[in-house]
Every structure is written in C-alpha cells, then in structure tokens.
Amino acid sequence: MQRKPGRGVAIVGAGMSKFGAFPGLATRDLFVEAFRELLASVDKGFDARDIEALYIGNFSSDLFEGQAHTAPIMADWVGLTPRPATRVEDACASSGVAFREGLIAIASGLYDIVLVGGIEKMTDLPTARVTDTLATAADVTYETPAGFTFPGLYASMATAYLHAYGATPEAFLKVGLKNHENGALNPKAQFGQRIADIIEARKASAAKKGKPIPTWADELAFLNDERANPVIAWPLRLYDCSPISDGAAALLLVSEELARRFTDAPLYVIGSGQASDGATHDRPTLTGIPAAQRAAQLAYAMAGVTSADIQLAEVHDCFTIAEIMATEDLGFFAPGEGWRAAIEGRTARTGDRPINTSGGLKSKGHPVGASGAGQVVEIWKQLRGEAGARQLPGEPCLGLTHNVGGTGQTCVVHIFERR
Amino acid sequence: MSEKPFTGTAFYAFLKEHKLMGARCPTCGAIYAPPRPFCPACFNAELEWVELSGAGRLASYSVIVIAPTAMIEAGYGREHPYCSGVVELAEGPCISAQILGVDVAHPETIAIGTPVKVAFIERGEGEAQKTFLGFEVVP
Ligand SMILES: [Zn+2]
Numbered sequence: 005m006q007r008k009p010g011r012g013v014a015i016v017g018a019g020m021s022k023f024g025a026f027p028g029l030a031t032r033d034l035f036v037e038a039f040r041e042l043l044a045s046v047d048k049g050f051d052a053r054d055i056e057a058l059y060i061g062n063f064s065s066d067l068f069e070g071q072a073h074t075a076p077i078m079a080d081w082v083g084l085t086p087r088p089a090t091r092v093e094d095a096c097a098s099s100g101v102a103f104r105e106g107l108i109a110i111a112s113g114l115y116d117i118v119l120v121g122g123i124e125k126m127t128d129l130p131t132a133r134v135t136d137t138l139a140t141a142a143d144v145t146y147e148t149p150a151g152f153t154f155p156g157l158y159a160s161m162a163t164a165y166l167h168a169y170g171a172t173p174e175a176f177l178k179v180g181l182k183n184h185e186n187g188a189l190n191p192k193a194q195f196g197q198r199i200a201d202i203i204e205a206r207k208a209s210a211a212k213k214g215k216p217i218p219t220w221a222d223e224l225a226f227l228n229d230e231r232a233n234p235v236i237a238w239p240l241r242l243y244d245c246s247p248i249s250d251g252a253a254a255l256l257l258v259s260e261e262l263a264r265r266f267t268d269a270p271l272y273v274i275g276s277g278q279a280s281d282g283a284t285h286d287r288p289t290l291t292g293i294p295a296a297q298r299a300a301q302l303a304y305a306m307a308g309v310t311s312a313d314i315q316l317a318e319v320h321d322c323f324t325i326a327e328i329m330a331t332e333d334l335g336f337f338a339p340g341e342g343w344r345a346a347i348e349g350r351t352a353r354t355g356d357r358p359i360n361t362s363g364g365l366k367s368k369g370h371p372v373g374a375s376g377a378g379q380v381v382e383i384w385k386q387l388r389g390e391a392g393a394r395q396l397p398g399e400p401c402l403g404l405t406h407n408v409g410g411t412g413q414t415c416v417v418h419i420f421e422r423r
Numbered sequence: 424m425s426e427k428p429f430t431g432t433a434f435y436a437f438l439k440e441h442k443l444m445g446a447r448c449p450t451c452g453a454i455y456a457p458p459r460p461f462c463p464a465c466f467n468a469e470l471e472w473v474e475l476s477g478a479g480r481l482a483s484y485s486v487i488v489i490a491p492t493a494m495i496e497a498g499y500g501r502e503h504p505y506c507s508g509v510v511e512l513a514e515g516p517c518i519s520a521q522i523l524g525v526d527v528a529h530p531e532t533i534a535i536g537t538p539v540k541v542a543f544i545e546r547g548e549g550e551a552q553k554t555f556l557g558f559e560v561v562p
Contacts, residue, residue, distance in 0.1 A: 131489070132490075132491065132492050132495065133492070135489060135490075135491050135492075136491050136492050136493075139491055145431035145457070146431070146457045146518070146519060147519045148491065148493070149493075149519075149555055149556070150507045150508075150519035150520045150521055150555075150556065151487060151490070151491070151493075151494050151499070151505055151507040151521050152485075152487075152507045152519055153487055153489065153490070153491050155485075155487075155489065156485045156487045156507050157485075159485030159487075160483040160484055160485045160507070160508060160509055161483065162485075163483050163484055163485060163533075163535065164482065164483035164509075164535065167483075167535040234488070235486070235488050235504075236488055236489045237485045237486070237487045237488065237489065238485055238486040238487075238488070238504075238530040239485075239530070240485075283519070284509070284519070285482075285509040285517040285518055285519045286516075286517065290482065290483050290509065
C-alpha cells in the first residue's frame, strides 16, 4: 500500500556552519552557527519560541568528543528547552533520518513547527581513532574482525564494480575532480579548492621550502601519483575519500498550511523513503546499495515523480565509488553506466544530470551526523536561486537528497519541490 | 549437532576449534554464515548448526593501507598492507574475512573469482588469544 504523509510539510528556513576542521569548537558551537544562519534565512521573520520540538542527527559524539545525550544540549544552547529534543543515530544517515522523523512528527499533526539538526565533531581524534569510530557503523562482530575499515568496505564494492562492469578507476578520479570544482564555488566547503589549485599550492609550497618543484602533466597525472594521492584502501586513494570534518546544519520544518506565513518560497517535501539492510557481505549485490534502491522507489512513488523528473541531486559521496553507485541506485543511469556518465561529465554542473553541486561530502566535508541535513541546505539554496556562483541555470524546481548510513545498512531519500 | 546458541561468541568459539560453522534452516533449507538465530527467508526460529566446507571464491576485496587500531596492533599498516575481502562460500552465503596468499604489493593482480579455502588466524597471547576468520588462495 502506498503511504502518504497525513498532511504536507515544507521547509521555510535553513542554515549551516562552515564545514572543516575547527579546533576549539564543539558540536554545540557549530550548531549555534547553523541556527543563527537559519534564523536569518526565514524571509518573513520568525520567533524561535514557536519551535515545538527538535530532532538532531548525530552519529557518535560519544566517541568523537566524549559527549553523549547531545540533543538536549543543542536545545539548551539555542534557548529551546524544555521542548522535546530527540537524538537520531543511523551512522552517516543520522540527520537524513532526523529530517524524516521531523517530517513524520508534523505529518502526524502532533507539531506544526519543528527544528531538524545535524551535528558532528570529528577532528579532535587522531586518524586511527577516527577510523575505529567510523568502523563502528559496520558490523563489529562479523565485518571489522576481517580487518575491514570503512574505506576498505567501499573499496571492496569498488573492486566488485570494476570487475562486473569493466570500469576503470579513472571514473573515480573524475568524480573527485568534479566535486572539487563544485566545492571551490561553495564558501561553506572544507576544501574550497579545485584539484588544479591544490597542484599549484603544492608547487608553491615546494618552491618556498627550496625543494624540487614537482611536475604533473595534468590533474589525472597528479591523482594517479602515489606520492601525491596515496592509496588508503585499494583501489581508493586519498582524493577518493571524503575528509574528516566538523560541522552542523539546521532546517526549519512547518506544516504546509503555515508555510507562506514564513516565506513566499518554501520547499515542499513531496517524497520520503527509508530502508534498512544487513552487513555488506550479506547482500544480493556488491555493485549497488539495495537499501538506496528501495528508499528511492518509495520516495518516487510518494512524490508521484520518476528519476527522469529530478533536476538536481545531492548524493552520499563518502567515497567516489559511492557517488557512481548512487547515480545508478537512484535510476539516473542504468546499472553499470554510472562510471561512463562520470567520465563523460554528465554529472557536472553543466551536464544533463547535475550531482553534488555543493561539492558533495568529498569537497564540502563530511561531518557524518550533519551531512544529511547539509545536503538539504544545498537543495534549499539551489531551488530558491540562492546558490551564488554554483547556481544551476533554468530555475530548477525539483531536487533530491540521498543519504546513506554505513555501507548501506540505512538509506534515506527525500524529494523537494518549489512550486 | 550442537546446543550452542546462535551467537557471535559461539561462532568464534567454533573458529577456535578450527571449525567454520553456519546455521541451517530445517524448514526452508537456507544456510546462513555468519550464523543467525532466526531465518529471514521463512521466519522459522528453530535453526541448526552446520559445519561448512571452507571452500569458496573471492567475491570482492581491498588492500587496506590505513589500518584500524586492531590491525596495527597485529603488525599491519602503511608499511604492511593487508587484504580483506568478501568470500562466497561453496554453500552459498557470503562472509567477510582476511585474505591470505595474495600479492598485496600488486593489488591489481588479485582476481575476483579466485578459489580460496578457509584459514584460521590466531592473534593475541594466553587468555586474550582469539581466532579470526581468514581465507587463503588455493594454490
Ligand atoms: Zn527458513
């Protein structure tokens, strides 16, 4: 049976902190930064005291910053206690799922105005402990004892994909190049640099230190150079992996009938789908993510649209292979065609299927619990014509977000419309 | 063949005895490795232990350079990368394991589909000694 929300829900405000590495800033500080921007984003103004409940996505402040029970702290720091504040944890999909919980809460009629947030503070820990913490999103009984890290699990999907479709790792590099191009136009991105800029910076740094100046024929030569772009988990290299990041994002959801009280340009949430799955080894395929395929089907059916109707998408590119699989799981390209589409530039801002105009997790940054909400911030900006230098032409009105937890144990897809 | 509950603890206790054990559903015949307490195919909740042949083929893999703490403690890392993979067992199910006997210095030479057989990897000393699941390439 096809389910629909009990009533419509719209987004009327959105904000995010800068994503990056911020020594001395805790999740609460980053959340305040996102909330301030959200307050300023509500076109007709808004009294924060009208918020009735909070849903906060957060993967592992417990391990990253030694702080559990984070949702009430966020409520307190933006002056919203004693309203109910609920933390949602589904690994890297935490705030995508928190968004869905906020949607469900309003659709149920229980609340009219809900604040959805996402937070993560990852950079206080050394890399090995970040690696360990991220690996807790996999199965610690049956996956991590095999030596699998998070990059390792996605890398194993990459080898399966390369083998199944005769693809080349060049496609992965192209995804990274494209997302760095986009992120360079996003002032909130952790890496506001194109790969070409990074190459020039490397050369300038070597010259300054009086060292031999490295030369690369082009960006692909740089990305294929083991010294410049070392393997993390073969075939994935450093520039195939999203960075370790700090950040927060916040979204204001209201019932559809209230939306125009706050803005003349709300985004209506017309589709929502979520699915779960078992460990990576326990799935019928390793070349795609079944939970993503199912979440997408549910969201398309609820929205009454097809993949062909979607004009832009923010997809979960925690690794470059993940973006390629996402474009297939969402139905933008046939299985086994996503890698070719990446090489042909079809997913660039100028392509027929723009993906991750924000720079994606790769370039914008991946503070895991904030990433899903951060994706919605980009769709908010693009559909309202507020994306600045990276704005898509043609006034797009239909966008999608795809947020994956773990290697696909959770996936949540949302579809947004500007009317 | 065993009264052990279908837990991770039991799976690793069998591994210590150099037995790769899965669970079989007597109702629908499905085999699960890792073992499960409950059959998701037919919703039967009364499964039985079955010893697996240990034969399989490599379904996917990665050579991991940036290692987690547990593997660093086992001597792996930047200078000593290792291979982890998914193995499709002869009985059907797939399982994650460390893959031995492959050329980790040349990961492009590792072939999906390669026949492998179970190997038991001992790590730690005394009370902390634990057996991990591995597979090695069949020569
Ligand atoms: Zn059964």
